[in-house]
Amino acid sequence: MKRIIIDREKCDGCLNCNIACISAHEEGSNFYTVNMQSPDAETRNFIKFDAQKGYLPIFCRHCDEPECVLSCMSGALEKDPLTGHVQYDESKCAACYMCVMNCPYGVLKPDKRARTKVIKCDFCDDKPDGPSCVKACPKKAIEVKEVSL
Amino acid sequence: MNSNFSCKTCASADQKLETFISNLSVDTSHHRMEGQSVKCGFGLQGICCRLCSNGPCRITPDGPKGVCGATADTIVARNFLRAVSAGSGCYIHIVENTALMLKKTAASKGVLKGKVALAKLADIFEVAEADEHVRAEKIADMVLADLYKPDYVKMELVEKMAYKPRFDRWKELGILPGGAKSEVFAGVVKTSTNLNSDPVDMYLNCLKLGISTGLYGLTLTNLLNDVMLGEPSIRLAPVGLRVIDTDYINIMITGHQHSIFAYLQDRLIQDDVIEKAKAVGAKGFKLVGCTCVGQDLQLRGEHYKEVFNGHAGNNFTSEAILATGAIDAVLSEFNCTLPGIEPICDELKIKQICLDDVSKKANAEMKPFVFEEKETQSNEIIDAVIESYQARRAVVTLNMAADHGNDDTLTGVSEGSLKSFLGGTWKPLIDLIVKGEIKGIAGVVGCSSLTAGGHDVLTVNLVKELIAKDILVLSAGCSSGGLENVGLMSPSAASLAGPKLRAVCESLGIPPVLNFGPCLAIGRLELVATELAEAIGVDLPQLPLVLSAPQWLEEQALADGAFGLALGLPLHLGLPPFVTGSPVAVQVFTQDMLNLTGGQLIIDDNAKSAAETLDAIIEKKRKELNI
Numbered sequence: 001m002k003r004i005i006i007d008r009e010k011c012d013g014c015l016n017c018n019i020a021c022i023s024a025h026e027e028g029s030n031f032y033t034v035n036m037q038s039p040d041a042e043t044r045n046f047i048k049f050d051a052q053k054g055y056l057p058i059f060c061r062h063c064d065e066p067e068c069v070l071s072c073m074s075g076a077l078e079k080d081p082l083t084g085h086v087q088y089d090e091s092k093c094a095a096c097y098m099c100v101m102n103c104p105y106g107v108l109k110p111d112k113r114a115r116t117k118v119i120k121c122d123f124c125d126d127k128p129d130g131p132s133c134v135k136a137c138p139k140k141a142i143e144v145k146e147v148s149l
Numbered sequence: 150m151n152s153n154f155s156c157k158t159c160a161s162a163d164q165k166l167e168t169f170i171s172n173l174s175v176d177t178s179h180h181r182m183e184g185q186s187v188k189c190g191f192g193l194q195g196i197c198c199r200l201c202s203n204g205p206c207r208i209t210p211d212g213p214k215g216v217c218g219a220t221a222d223t224i225v226a227r228n229f230l231r232a233v234s235a236g237s238g239c240y241i242h243i244v245e246n247t248a249l250m251l252k253k254t255a256a257s258k259g260v261l262k263g264k265v266a267l268a269k270l271a272d273i274f275e276v277a278e279a280d281e282h283v284r285a286e287k288i289a290d291m292v293l294a295d296l297y298k299p300d301y302v303k304m305e306l307v308e309k310m311a312y313k314p315r316f317d318r319w320k321e322l323g324i325l326p327g328g329a330k331s332e333v334f335a336g337v338v339k340t341s342t343n344l345n346s347d348p349v350d351m352y353l354n355c356l357k358l359g360i361s362t363g364l365y366g367l368t369l370t371n372l373l374n375d376v377m378l379g380e381p382s383i384r385l386a387p388v389g390l391r392v393i394d395t396d397y398i399n400i401m402i403t404g405h406q407h408s409i410f411a412y413l414q415d416r417l418i419q420d421d422v423i424e425k426a427k428a429v430g431a432k433g434f435k436l437v438g439c440t441c442v443g444q445d446l447q448l449r450g451e452h453y454k455e456v457f458n459g460h461a462g463n464n465f466t467s468e469a470i471l472a473t474g475a476i477d478a479v480l481s482e483f484n485c486t487l488p489g490i491e492p493i494c495d496e497l498k499i500k501q502i503c504l505d506d507v508s509k510k511a512n513a514e515m516k517p518f519v520f521e522e523k524e525t526q527s528n529e530i531i532d533a534v535i536e537s538y539q540a541r542r543a544v545v546t547l548n549m550a551a552d553h554g555n556d557d558t559l560t561g562v563s564e565g566s567l568k569s570f571l572g573g574t575w576k577p578l579i580d581l582i583v584k585g586e587i588k589g590i591a592g593v594v595g596c597s598s599l600t601a602g603g604h605d606v607l608t609v610n611l612v613k614e615l616i617a618k619d620i621l622v623l624s625a626g627c628s629s630g631g632l633e634n635v636g637l638m639s640p641s642a643a644s645l646a647g648p649k650l651r652a653v654c655e656s657l658g659i660p661p662v663l664n665f666g667p668c669l670a671i672g673r674l675e676l677v678a679t680e681l682a683e684a685i686g687v688d689l690p691q692l693p694l695v696l697s698a699p700q701w702l703e704e705q706a707l708a709d710g711a712f713g714l715a716l717g718l719p720l721h722l723g724l725p726p727f728v729t730g731s732p733v734a735v736q737v738f739t740q741d742m743l744n745l746t747g748g749q750l751i752i753d754d755n756a757k758s759a760a761e762t763l764d765a766i767i768e769k770k771r772k773e774l775n776i
C-alpha cells in the first residue's frame with residue numbers, strides 16, 4: 001500500500017500542503033482561485049509548530065490498525081484491503097465523531113460549516129500523479145512510499 | 150561549468166531556441182524552471198504578508214486575518230500597491246536619467262538627431278524657443294521639474310499630454326498624480342505596517358501611479374530618446390541568434406536606457422576604434438541587441454546601421470545569446486539583466502560592465518555613466534572589451550545558431566513612422582477598421598516569461614489566434630522579441646491572418662503584427678490610440694482596441710497595466726497578478742473598473758478562449774460605434 005511518509009526535518013511550515021488539500025477538494029479550483037475564506041475550506045492535513053521540535057506535519061497515516069475504523073459504529077469508515085486506504089462514506093456517517101475522538105494523531109475533524117460529516121484524507125482518490133499535498137510540497141518533506149501491510 | 154542543473158528545459162514558442170537551449174552545457178532560466186515548478190499557493194494569491202515580525206501571516210481557514218487584523222483584501226492590496234510603486238519607480242528612474250541626458254546633451258550643444266520629435270514635444274509643452282538646444286534643455290527641465298515635485302503638487306505636463314476626456318475623468322476620480330518620484334514614495338509609505346488598510350483607496354492609488362508611469366516613464370522616455378537618438382523609421386531587419394557575427398568584437402547590451410549608449414555607439418564606428426579592433430584580428434565592433442534596449446536600438450536602427458547588428462532576443466534569450474560564445478562583453482544599465490548570466494560570463498570569460506548601479510551584477514565591473522566623462526569612459530570600455538576579446542576568443546568554443554531568427558522582421562514602427570507610412574494621416578487605418586477589413590487592434594505587450602506554457606508560448610499562441618480573427622496586433626516589449634524571432638513580424642506572416650487582415654497586409658507588404666520595439670513603446674501605443682480616438686472623436690474606452698500582457702513578468706509590467714486600466718482599456722493577463730485571494734481585488738479589477746475608468750482586467754491562460762473574449766469585446770465596441 002501507498003502511504004504519505006513525512007520527513008519532519010525538511011518541513012518549513014509553509015502550509016502549501018494545506019492549500020493543495022483545500023484546492024483538491026474545491027471542484028474546479030486551482031492555486032490561484034481556491035477560496036481560502038470559504039466556510040467549506042477545510043484542510044485534511046496540519047502543520048503544528050513546537051518550540052523544541054520545530055514544524056510537525058500531521059497527515060492521515062491510513063493506519064494498519066485504524067482506530068477510526070475500529071470505533072466507527074455506522075460503517076462509514078472502512079479500510080480498503082487492496083489499497084490500504086481508510087475510506088470514508090459520508091452517506092453512512094452518523095456524525096458521532098467517535099473517530100475524531102479516537103484518532104491517535106488528532107488528524108480527523110468534524111466539518112466546520114454544519115458539523116454533519118468528518119473531514120478526512122481520501123488520498124486524493126488515488127490520482128495517478130499522487131496526492132495534491134505531496135506535489136505541492138516545495139521541500140519534499142512529504143513523499144508517497146510503498147509500504148507493506 | 151560545475152553546475153547541478155536540470156537536463157529538462159521548459160518549452161519555448163521558438164522551437165529553434167528551445168532546441169538550442171536544451172543542448173547547452175550551461176545552466177539557464179529555461180533549465181531552472183523545473184526546480185522551481187512547485188509554487189507557494191499563498192504567494193500566488195497574494196495572501197502572505199511579511200510587513201512585520203508577527204508574520205509572515207497567511208490567510209488560512211483557521212487564520213482568516215493576519216495578527217494585526219489585516220484581512221485578505223488589505224494584505225493583497227498592500228502587496229499589489231507596493232509592487233506597482235516599485236514598478237513605477239523603475240520607469241521613473243529611466244525617464245529621469247533620460248531627461249538628465251537630454252538636458253546635458255542640449256546644454257553641451259550635442260547632436261540632436263530627432264528634429265520631428267523635438268518639434269512635437271515643443272508643441273505639446275508649448276515651448277517657443279527658436280534655438281533647438283535651448284528648446285531641448287527647456288523641455289528636459291520641464292520633465293525633471295514635474296518628476297521632482299512633491300506628491301501634493303500635481304505634475305503640470307499631465308494635462309498637456311493626456312487626452313482631454315481621460316484627463317477629465319482622472320480629475321473626477323482624484324487620481325491626477327503629484328511628482329512622479331514622490332508618488333512612488335507615497336505608495337511605499339501607504340503600504341507599510343499598520344498604515345492604509347482600505348483596498349479601494351490603494352487600487353485608486355495604483356491608477357495614479359499608472360498615469361505617472363505611463364505618461365512619463367513610457368511616453369516621455371520614448372520622445373526624449375527620439376530627440377537625442379533619432380526617430381524610428383520603418384525597415385526590414387535581421388533578428389535572432391543569427392545576427393551575431395563572429396568576425397567582429399561583439400558587445401551585448403541589456404537594459405532600458407538607450408541614451409546611455411549614445412556616445413559609445415557612435416564612437417565604436419570611428420576609424421581609430423575600428424583600427425584598434427583590426428589590430429587584434431577583428432573587423433570592428435558590433436552591438437548585439439538584447440532585452441528592451443536592444444529593441445529600442447532596433448527601432449532606431451535606420452540611424453545605426455553600421456554598429457548595430459540586430460536584435461538577438463528578449464530577456465529569457467539573453468543566456469542563450471551569451472552561450473554562443475561569440476559575445477565578448479555585456480554592457481548593462483537596467484533590467485532585464487538576469488543574475489543567471491553571471492556564471493555564464495565567468496565560464497565563457499565574457500567581460501561584464503554595469504553603467505548604472507541599479508543593475509550592478511555581482512561579478513561585474515561597476516562603471517557608473519558620467520556624461521561629462523563619456524569620452525574617457527567610452528575609451529576605457531572599448532579597451533576593456535578589446536582585452537576581453539583577446540583573452541577569450543582563442544580559448545572559447547563557439548556554438549552558433551546561424552539558422553535562428555530571420556532576416557525580414559519589419560521594425561521601426563512608431564506613432565510617427567506608422568502615420569507617415571499611412572500617408573501622414575490615420576484615415577486609411579480608420580477606414581479599414583470602419584469597413585471591417587481590420588476588425589480591431591490588440592496591443593500585445595509587456596514581458597516574456599517562462600510560465601503560461603513556457604517561453605513566449607501564450608504570447609505567440611494568443612497573437613496567432615488574434616490575427617486569425619482579423620485583429621491587427623501591435624507589440625511593444627519583450628513580447629515583440631519573441632514574436633519577431635518566430636517570424637510573426639515578417640511580411641510572410643500575413644498568411645496566418647484572417648482573410649481580410651491578410652489582404653490588407655499583403656497589399657501593403659506588412660506583417661499582421663507590428664513591432665513597436667521596447668516595453669517603453671507601450672507609451673507609443675498609447676499615442677496611437679489617443680490619436681485614433683481624437684481623429685474619430687471618441688474616448689479611448691470606446692475604441693475597438695484591447696490590451697494584453699499575456700506573459701507579464703514583473704513589477705514594471707504591473708505599473709504598465711495600471712496605466713492601461715487608467716486609460717480605460719480592457720487588459721488581458723495570462724496569469725493573475727497575485728490578487729486572487731482578495732474578493733475585493735477581483736471585484737475591482739474585473740467589474741468595478743468598468744465604471745471607474747472604463748478599463749477591465751481579464752485573466753485567462755488559454756490562448757483560444759482569451760482571444761475569443763478579446764474578440765467579443767472588440768465586436769461589442771464596434772457595435773456601440775455603429776460600425
